[in-house]
Amino acid sequence: MPGPTDARAxxxxxxQAAASWLQARGLRLIAHNQHAKGGELDLVMRDGDALVFVEVKHRxxxxxxxxxxxxxxxxxxRLIKAARFYLMRNNLSCPCRFDVIAVTGHAPDLEFLWVQAAFEAF
Structure with a gap:
């Protein structure tokens, strides 16, 4: 049975595959695996003027x-709290959104479903 290190890798x-897929669609990678109070931001990307916090989920x-x-x-x-902390820590004030990218399959045959503005900060 695979261990936690295998799952992490x-x-x-x-x-990384999700970031590359999104970059091919015009987003720009700013950061990944940003640990912040209360959670972790998988990908932080830029889409035009908007900062996009992308949650990557795989099955x-x-x-x-x-x-x-x-x-x-x-x-x-948790993601909203982590994003607020990220914005504060980096002294940023800009439009933001939360996207989710659902990844299914096994590499190299991965399928991506990108949900833009999947939820809003309330």
Whole structure:
């Protein structure tokens, strides 16, 4: 059975693949794996004037549910808190949005579903 290091390495590869996929669609990578109070921001990207906080979720298949289902209201609150901390720490004031990219499959055959403005900070 794979250990936590294997899962972490696989997660890093999927996040890199998602970042490359989004860059091919015009987003610019600013940072990845930003640890902030209350959570971690997988990808911080720029889309025009907007700073985009991207949550990357991966499942090999949808047998145990689609990856989008894992971005619960509790997870959203944690991401919002981490994003606010990131903005404060970097002294940024700009339009922001929260995207989710659901990745299914095994490398190199990954499928991406990009949900822009998946939720809002309330």
């Amino acid at each position: 696989r997660g890093a590869r999927v996040e 090999a298949n949808a047998r145990h549910g689609h990856p989008l289902e894992t971005v619960t209201p509790t997870k959203q609150r």
